[in-house]
Amino acid sequence: MTDDTSKCEDGHNRKDAHKQPRVHMPQRGATERRRDWAEVPTGYTAELARQEAIRCLQCKNPLCVAGCPVGIDIPAFIKLIEDGDYIGAARKIKETNSLPAVCGRVCPQEDQCEKVCIVGKKFTSVGIGHLERFAADYEREHGEIKLPEKQPPTGCKVAVVGSGPAGLSAAGELVKMGHEVVIFEALHKPGGVLLYGIPEFRLPKDIVGAEIDYLKKLGVKIEVDCVVGKTETVDELLEEGFDAVFVSVGAGLPTFMDIPGENLCGVYSANEYLTRINLMKAYDPEYATPVLRKKRIAVVGGGNVAMDAARTALRMEVTEEVYIVYRRSRDEMPARIEEIKHGEEEGLKFRLLTNPVKILGNEDGWVSGIECIKMELGQPDESGRRRPVPVEGSEFTIDVDCVIMAIGTRPNPLVPMTTPGLKVTPKGTIVIDENTCETTKEGVFAGGDIVTGAATVILAMGAGKNAARAIDQHIRAKKVSIKA
Ligand SMILES: Cc1cc2nc3c(=O)[nH]c(=O)nc-3n(C[C@H](O)[C@H](O)[C@H](O)COP(=O)(O)OP(=O)(O)OC[C@H]3O[C@@H](n4cnc5c(N)ncnc54)[C@H](O)[C@@H]3O)c2cc1C
Ligand code: SF4
Structure with a gap:
């Protein structure tokens, strides 16, 4: 200046x-x-x-x-x-x-x-x-990524289950604190939603890859193709000598509307559709991953996941029309404004204040349309947003040959089901002590979407960081008490 x-x-x-x-x-x-x-x-x-x-x-x-x-x-x-x-x-x-x-x-x-x-x-x-x-x-x-100072080795080992933003951020902090860290990831590549959910045109995968390489250079070990709860359990990890386990398995279990026709051929959950295309590269003819290539697609939902699925579908070579079917108005859409704007510019067709009631199929069991009803906004519900109410007699059909459901996800129950002593809420999220991030099982900590339900990248990262601090205190205290 x-x-x-x-x-x-x-x-x-x-x-x-x-x-x-x-x-x-x-x-x-x-x-x-x-x-x-x-x-x-x-x-x-x-x-x-x-x-x-x-x-x-x-x-x-x-x-x-x-x-x-x-x-x-x-x-x-x-x-x-x-x-x-x-x-x-x-x-x-x-x-x-x-x-x-x-x-x-x-x-x-x-x-x-x-x-x-x-x-x-x-x-x-x-x-x-x-x-x-x-x-x-x-x-x-500019190739100027500098590795930070690490504390001297503590001789303690921490297992991180899941490699989304919560797991990656916990692992990065813990390794800097001098602990040995191994991430166990169910899929064949690490990154969680950053890799399999958010599409390339919004988050290039070489950026996620660079962040993961950085962690590896710091000393974090990553074991892929390891489904904790099947390949080995949390208890087995503790028995093998890990001093603590951080559970960050996300909330990737799709939910459906429970309407007739959801089991027809041509109905996807957004997570499956996006995983096939982003992680398994179904859009690239050099990859053998199958994915349906359809001309007219309806995506049900109004959040980031719906926008990602719709804009991904639009980019597949045979697609002609992609509809966003959402039961409230544009103002209530939970997706980021920027994503809605980009979707509009790219030609998504928005059918707002519209709710599906039935998916229609042809005689061969393939999707042929989606029957919807018009909605109007009533009094605010518990979320503070005005409740959508069906307008009687306003049913109409949109001709589509593929439907992608993007109406939310739930926590995957595998780790809680296979870990005795781990308490979950009625929604399936893991219960933790807010101050220590520890679950109801000693030495087992949790954070990210598996605790909050589907949330955001930055909240998951914040949870990973808080948990790392708590795990560090826990294992150092344990070491002192063993010596005494
Ligand atoms: C399509 C999509 C778009 C999104 N867009 C945005 C956005 O724009 N901005 C934003 O802030 N948030 C966005 N989100 C939300 C955000 O990505 C999540 O809140 C965040 O990724 C949660 O991080 P996490 O580490 O808790 O879980 P995840 O990212 O879900 O990672 C969990 C990891 O655990 C692995 N795993 C699961 N079970 C096991 C097991 N038994 N053993 C081993 N590994 C296991 C999974 O394979 C996964 O790699 C989006 C989500 C989706 C699905
Ligand atoms: S609130 Fe923050 S970003 Fe905004 S002007 Fe002040 S310091 Fe700058």
Whole structure:
């Protein structure tokens, strides 16, 4: 900055910069991207990032930090970007968030840090997520990823079950604390929803791969194709000499509507559809993974999962029409606004205030349509959103040959069922002590979607980090008591 603080060294005018609209992140046009798998927004250049960084007021009491579930020092990293120290900015974020390139892309910042940013009270809030993504990408692309200091080896071993954001973040913290960490993952590749759920055009898989390589370089071992509860149980892991087990198996069990026709050929759960395409690369002719290639597809639901499934279906080469069938209005859709906008631009057809009542089939047992009823909004329900009420006699049919159900998921019961002493709630989530993250079974901790039910990447990461701290205390205390 120059002395009068109104101008930065490179001539950007700082004074009143916050009053300018947020610097737009360039993105590829809808026609170009509709049929390919490359990312939609292309990221800030250094010039754009600095233009956006000077919009931050460097508040003494930064509300944005309180709005971030992992408490990133947001003004500090933004200042480093403003000063041109992009690697420094990435390292500042990594003090509290080990997956910034992921979070910069998929976190719902508009409901968290950016929602409370002081600039947003009168103008558009600072683009914190865009800046986070820029710093993380810069560090990765310039090959300057530095391994942090590790504490001396403790001789203790921790097993992490599941390699989604909760498991990865716990493993990263625990290995830095000097513990030996082994992740056991049921699928053949680590990453959880980041890999099998969120599509390439929203989160490129080489970014997830880079984060996992980083953990491996830190010393985390990963065993794939290991279904805990089948291959071996949590009790067996404890008997084999692990001092603690962290259960982070997510909530990937699909739910269905329980309407007639859901067992017809051509009905998928969103998780199965996305796993076939993202993890098993069914879109790539070089892979043998089968997936139905249909012309007219209905996706039922209004969250991120529905938007991901619909935009994925749109990109399959034979697809003509993709419908989003959602029982409330656009304002109540839980998906991120950006995803809804991108879906609209790409040509998704929204059938809002519409609820399926029956999936129709032909004589061969294949989907031929979906019968729906119109809805209207009544009084607010327990979620605070207005309850959708069917409009009598308003049934109509949408002609489709494939239906993808994206109406939510539940915790997978395998680990709780095979671990005596592990208490679960009626919803199947694992009960933990909020302060210690410990379950009702000694030495077994849990976090992420398996505790909260389906939530967000950043909350799962925060849970992994808290659990790592608690596990560290638990095993160090255990060691002291054994010595005494
Ligand atoms: C399609 C989709 C899109 C989403 N989009 C967003 C988004 O844009 N932003 C956002 O913040 N959140 C999003 N979410 C939610 C977010 O991804 C999850 O909240 C988060 O991944 C939960 O992390 P987790 O580590 O608890 O579980 P997961 O990511 O589900 O990881 C659990 C892992 O455990 C493994 N596992 C399960 N059972 C076993 C077992 N018995 N033994 C060994 N391993 C096991 C699974 O294979 C998986 O790898 C999305 C979710 C989906 C499905
Ligand atoms: S609240 Fe907004 S303006 Fe203030 S420090 Fe945070 S990002 Fe900057």
